[in-house]
């Protein structure tokens with residue numbers, strides 16, 4: 471019997487009525503003969519609310535304790551969904567991550583899944599039960615609860631689907647697929663029927679929060695067919711229609727795919743820029759600056775080093791905004807005096823805007839069109855980075871939405 475994993479996000483689980491609708495949809499799939507594992511998120515707003523409580527008490531709460539708190543939202547969701555399914559006559563059982571067990575490393579608040587034990591779940595499925603597993607959480611070697619980073623339920627779902635060798639992983643959310651850009655920012659953004667795995671990986675890593683990046687990595691590593699679709703449609707809509715709706719992440723660039731030069735525009739408001747200036751320009755300096763930042767488990771994104779003048783240079787890079795304070799602390803405590811830099815300055819009011827598309831490989835002039843569009847809007851570019859299929863710029867955050875709209879139009883991505 472084919473197994474399908476469903477993932478429902480916060481809005482989809484946002485009220486008891488919505489949870490009853492999820493139960494109806496899941497029951498419909500089960501009645502059609504599929505084995506079903508459901509991975510829900512916490513009810514919308516709940517994770518923010520409980521993390522907020524911890525932050526009311528301490529500006530920098532202990533990450534282990536934060537995970538203890540943050541993981542509880544999902545535990546409420548799985549229990550409520552099991553009750554909703556039982557109320558309509560289905561056998562259902564809920565599990566927390568540690569009960570399955572979903573094992574992770576110990577990087578609290580951004581843990582990575584290392585293994586998933588499928589025995590218990592398979593036994594329940596074979597006994598005809600619908601199995602509901604908390605998204606977002608796991609357990610480390612020492613038995614402590616961990617969480618997978620914000621938006622991590624997507625990753626739990628795809629990882630569970632891979633571990634159980636599911637036929638497909640369906641990510642139900644509050645939009646009906648992946649769009650050319652966030653439809654909340656550009657109202658005439660267009661839904662894509664398919665998006666290549668590579669493009670989805672770039673879009674997710676560049677800030678399109680419709681899927682957490684690690685979920686896309688899992689989908690790629692295990693070639694797990696993954697589809698993004700709406701949970702806000704009629705839960706009893708015909709299955710054949712539902713199976714084909716939304717956006718499929720495709721692993722092939724087939725000729726039928728929408729062939730545009732640019733597939734989408736991504737943006738990220740969560741970046742911060744740090745400049746270490748007056749840095750002696752000598753071998754090993756990049757390592758001396760970024761080594762301690764990496765040791766603090768802070769991911770560095772864009773990096774530039776200027777031409778040196780009289781043996782001194784400036785070194786600029788970006789880090790996640792939530793880790794900006796910690797990165798500044800590491801640099802002023804461990805780095806500045808050590809390398810004899812003149813100073814460190816930072817800016818948290820920056821955003822990254824990126825154009826993404828595999829079509830870029832065979833087209834020239836994309837960068838110049840991007841820069842021309844931004845210049846016509848009077849938007850200053852602070853940093854640039856490129857890969858084979860994307861160009862990113864760092865700009866003042868107050869022009870972020872303007873830049874996204876202008877680029878969306880300039881590359882002809884709107885709904886016609």
Ligand code: ADP
Pocket residue numbers: 478479480481482511621642643644645647648649650651652653654677678679680681734
């Ligand atoms: P969930 O709670 O279901 O996980 P998220 O809020 O994490 O939902 O992700 C869905 C949201 O992602 C959408 O409501 C939309 O605003 C946003 N989003 C950002 N970029 C895109 C995109 N390119 N296509 C679709 N949605 C996007």
Ligand code: ASP
Pocket residue numbers: 479480511512517518543605606619620621622623624
């Ligand atoms: N509840 C978690 C969050 O808000 C995980 C998720 O929704 O995917 O980040």
Ligand code: MG
Pocket residue numbers: 479621624679680681682
């Ligand atoms: Mg999400």
